[in-house]
Amino acid sequence: MKWASRIGTFAGISVYVHATFLLLIIWIGVSYWRAEQSIPAVVSGIVFILALFGCVVLHEFGHALTARRYGIRTRDITLFPIGGVARLERMPDDPRQELLVAVAGPAVNVVIAALLFVVLAMSGTFAGFDQLSVARGSFLERLMLVNIWLVVFNLIPAFPMDGGRMLRAALAMRMDYARATRAAANLGQGIALLFGLVGLMGNPFLVFIALFVWIGAAQESAATQMKFALSGTPLTRAMMTVFRTLSVHDTLGAAVSALLAGSQQDFPVLDDGRVVGVLTRTDLLAALAREGDGTPVTSVMQRAFIAADPSEMLDTVFERLQACTCRTVPVVRGGQLVGLVTMENVGEFVSVQAALGATRRAQG
Numbered sequence: 001m002k003w004a005s006r007i008g009t010f011a012g013i014s015v016y017v018h019a020t021f022l023l024l025i026i027w028i029g030v031s032y033w034r035a036e037q038s039i040p041a042v043v044s045g046i047v048f049i050l051a052l053f054g055c056v057v058l059h060e061f062g063h064a065l066t067a068r069r070y071g072i073r074t075r076d077i078t079l080f081p082i083g084g085v086a087r088l089e090r091m092p093d094d095p096r097q098e099l100l101v102a103v104a105g106p107a108v109n110v111v112i113a114a115l116l117f118v119v120l121a122m123s124g125t126f127a128g129f130d131q132l133s134v135a136r137g138s139f140l141e142r143l144m145l146v147n148i149w150l151v152v153f154n155l156i157p158a159f160p161m162d163g164g165r166m167l168r169a170a171l172a173m174r175m176d177y178a179r180a181t182r183a184a185a186n187l188g189q190g191i192a193l194l195f196g197l198v199g200l201m202g203n204p205f206l207v208f209i210a211l212f213v214w215i216g217a218a219q220e221s222a223a224t225q226m227k228f229a230l231s232g233t234p235l236t237r238a239m240m241t242v243f244r245t246l247s248v249h250d251t252l253g254a255a256v257s258a259l260l261a262g263s264q265q266d267f268p269v270l271d272d273g274r275v276v277g278v279l280t281r282t283d284l285l286a287a288l289a290r291e292g293d294g295t296p297v298t299s300v301m302q303r304a305f306i307a308a309d310p311s312e313m314l315d316t317v318f319e320r321l322q323a324c325t326c327r328t329v330p331v332v333r334g335g336q337l338v339g340l341v342t343m344e345n346v347g348e349f350v351s352v353q354a355a356l357g358a359t360r361r362a363q364g
Helices: 021-036 039-069 095-123 139-154 162-172 177-199 204-230 252-261 281-291 314-323 343-363
Strands: 004-010 013-018 074-080 083-088 267-271 274-279 328-333 336-342
Touching: 013 039, 021 039, 039 074, 039 083, 039 095, 039 139, 095 139, 095 162, 162 177, 177 204, 204 314, 204 343, 252 267, 252 281, 267 336, 274 328, 274 336, 314 328, 314 336, 314 343, 336 343
Parallel strands: 013 074
Antiparallel strands: 004 013, 074 083, 267 274, 328 336
16 A cells, blocks of 8 residues: 555564554644643653554454454555554455454454453552543553443444444345445445534534545445446456457567557567566556666566456456456466456446446336
8 A cells, every 4th residue: 555654464464554644643742742841741642542553453453363264364454543444355245254353343442441441440540430531541541441432433333334344244134235235334324424514513523534434335335236246247248358468579669559559558468379477557657767668568567467267257356356456357268368357347347237227127
């Protein structure tokens, strides 16, 4: 991800911090300085926010490690100022498994809060919930309180928060997955609208959360609709069969001509009919700026690429396409190139199917 730096790898999962996270640290430091005019207070505030996000990382690992039990890999975990995101390859197809994956994150915060409560109670330093706030109390007391708030906030039944996924999983036990997603997404957007109205009365942060929830619900719904539109469709129905290729003997000049001749963005590079690489538009333009159009395509093409077999189903190939950094998948039969699958032509296929579905409904 752009603007993100890796801070470590744990249990085989890389953890990144987005550059905007630094803005949160600066804001916390400035706020404490204005309130206390004290360096120790600033340090204390920053340490507390780092401890809070440490709990957020553990929350995301709760999702990731539970998903691993069902054979689902987590690409990475990224920390943003508004929280963390664990990028799972996919959600489980079984609603019960999805429910457990969604519950695992808040469950981690429940455990953290319970452990902190036990430590405070055994040490005799717990002041009582009526005397606590995020800004008042000991370090451990405030950390316990924010973990409780994390549980409550994440249980709100709105995508992309855990509560929304729990609701979708519960509904999917009684209806089809696409319909359950639409119902959960609609409820999430309703909650987002409520947040926005309340936020306009004096809490800008709620407006920001409302936008986050609204966009997340819309994206989740769209992704699920696409998944079901592609499900059960043979790859051969959607792959491109008219396309341009390049030879291992071509230069970037030939690639430029192919790029300008049509709308194709990426080009398979062939050696005696076999795909040996893929030249992407991004790599082509970067190499042109560095080396000029006389450069051989073989020195610029991506030699590591994913390929598909014509017998595969479109939804499984699309999942692989989403998981990689590429935008084009060569379709190969017996070592020979027979088609291409791109993000663009998958999108066009879904649009066509939606239009045909609308026509059938109107005629029926």
